[in-house]
Amino acid sequence: MEDLTPQRIVEKLDKYIVGQEDAKKSVAIAMRNRYRRKKLDDDLRDEVIPKNILMIGPTGVGKTEIARRLAKLAQAPFSKVEVTKFTEAGYVGRDVESMIRDLVQTAIRMVEQEKRAEVEEKAEQLAKEKLLDILLPQPKKSSNPFEGLFSDDEEEINEEETDRDQRFKKHREKLAQKLEAGELDDRIVEIEVEDNNSQMVEIFSGSGVEELGVNFEDMFGGMMPNSKKTRKVKVEEAEEILKDQEAKKLIDMDEVHREAIHRVEQSGIIFLDEIDKISGGQSNSNPEVSREGVQRDILPIVEGSTVNTKYGSVKTDHILFIAAGAFHVSDPTDLIPELQGRFPLRVELNNLSKENFKEILTEPENALTKQYTALLATEGLEIEFTTTAIDEIASIAFKVNEQTENIGARRLHTIVEKLLEDVSFEAPDMGEDKVQIDREYVKDKLDDVVQDKDLSKYIL
Numbered sequence: 001m002e003d004l005t006p007q008r009i010v011e012k013l014d015k016y017i018v019g020q021e022d023a024k025k026s027v028a029i030a031m032r033n034r035y036r037r038k039k040l041d042d043d044l045r046d047e048v049i050p051k052n053i054l055m056i057g058p059t060g061v062g063k064t065e066i067a068r069r070l071a072k073l074a075q076a077p078f079s080k081v082e083v084t085k086f087t088e089a090g091y092v093g094r095d096v097e098s099m100i101r102d103l104v105q106t107a108i109r110m111v112e113q114e115k116r117a118e119v120e121e122k123a124e125q126l127a128k129e130k131l132l133d134i135l136l137p138q139p140k141k142s143s144n145p146f147e148g149l150f151s152d153d154e155e156e157i158n159e160e161e162t163d164r165d166q167r168f169k170k171h172r173e174k175l176a177q178k179l180e181a182g183e184l185d186d187r188i189v190e191i192e193v194e195d196n197n198s199q200m201v202e203i204f205s206g207s208g209v210e211e212l213g214v215n216f217e218d219m220f221g222g223m224m225p226n227s228k229k230t231r232k233v234k235v236e237e238a239e240e241i242l243k244d245q246e247a248k249k250l251i252d253m254d255e256v257h258r259e260a261i262h263r264v265e266q267s268g269i270i271f272l273d274e275i276d277k278i279s280g281g282q283s284n285s286n287p288e289v290s291r292e293g294v295q296r297d298i299l300p301i302v303e304g305s306t307v308n309t310k311y312g313s314v315k316t317d318h319i320l321f322i323a324a325g326a327f328h329v330s331d332p333t334d335l336i337p338e339l340q341g342r343f344p345l346r347v348e349l350n351n352l353s354k355e356n357f358k359e360i361l362t363e364p365e366n367a368l369t370k371q372y373t374a375l376l377a378t379e380g381l382e383i384e385f386t387t388t389a390i391d392e393i394a395s396i397a398f399k400v401n402e403q404t405e406n407i408g409a410r411r412l413h414t415i416v417e418k419l420l421e422d423v424s425f426e427a428p429d430m431g432e433d434k435v436q437i438d439r440e441y442v443k444d445k446l447d448d449v450v451q452d453k454d455l456s457k458y459i460l
């Protein structure tokens, strides 16, 4: 965190997000402020209210992407929630605290993955030993009813056993070599696996449960007995299953839970999408739930409170909240004042231009053209986009956004997918080949659809 200065954060975000400089700067400052706040004395720290961010901008211009990337580079647990879901029918209890529980789950997965990487090697070794035990069971030691009575015989028996032990050891070594070489991969073995008690899960996941406002998973998650059953599987699969089982044994889940909660409290980021849709009057979908009511429910979580989860209580004081909305029909000032006060950093994101589209198509590390080029290269097909093609794709995306609905950069996904439909379909049968995608190619594939407004509504 020390090295993640605001400037450094922006540089890193630049690798993925085109334009939106103000938004990148704001999140970078918010991130750094959180770090600064943590360094303050306890008394003063409590006085400094965390600076949450409100992103204002149309759909598909990079709001979520900025927040998600920020979380990734800070290795912070991240979760996105559409706040409008709390106004929907079914959310009578308006379980807004579920957003914290979701974040904890994400953090648990993160920490578990890290711990897993640490024990990976050991688990693999143990799984191999287990598999060898199954493939070649240890011979039972013969019981000797006359033990101690005839000393001569005993000596003979001992010799026999040493002999047999040595033979067994040799066999095991040979088998280990074969296992290593993958020669036993197709052999079938029987292993014990956990039976996840499917019946219980089915009963509780039936419809209507959410309406009860009760989280059965929380209530019963830890109590469901995990019975064992045996399964016949190929050695290859058995190795994976056993590795998984051994890794689980090596990981202290209590520690994982503690660490996960710590991370949520210290560095968690929650993205509250569609915040504009809960500002002002009554909700359309459910007259019982007023939008203002939902804002009031969210407020304590954003202000800092303690939420109970099955893994322990979570203090939300230092969680960074990034709210986002288009605010086409409402204004941030339509939010209740207390909530407005909790989002002092306001930033506007711009509509994307055709030039932005061109950059988005080619520049980011995960740019669409790079993704498709890599995907098709796995089939031995080399595709190359000329600059005229990029220009044409960007123009089309811009035009379709104008003609139908403006969905921002998301339009590029559908257009490129349609453009490459034929090559994607034929690639495996084309053999080693090279396809150049230029302006003519783009026009040839897309012009018909673009001209027909109705068609482009559905396809692009």
Ligand SMILES: Nc1ncnc2c1ncn2[C@@H]1O[C@H](COP(=O)(O)OP(=O)(O)OP(=O)(O)O)[C@@H](O)[C@H]1O
Pocket (backbone or CB within 6 Å): 016, 017, 018, 019, 020, 058, 059, 060, 061, 062, 063, 064, 065, 066, 273, 274, 324, 360, 364, 408, 409, 410
């Ligand atoms: N400025 C940008 N630079 C690079 N990619 C972008 C940009 N804006 C959008 N994208 C891409 O478009 C897609 C949608 O963007 P994103 O999820 O950030 O939209 P959003 O602004 O959060 O919209 P919504 O409010 O509807 O969720 C993502 O795949 C993202 O990578």
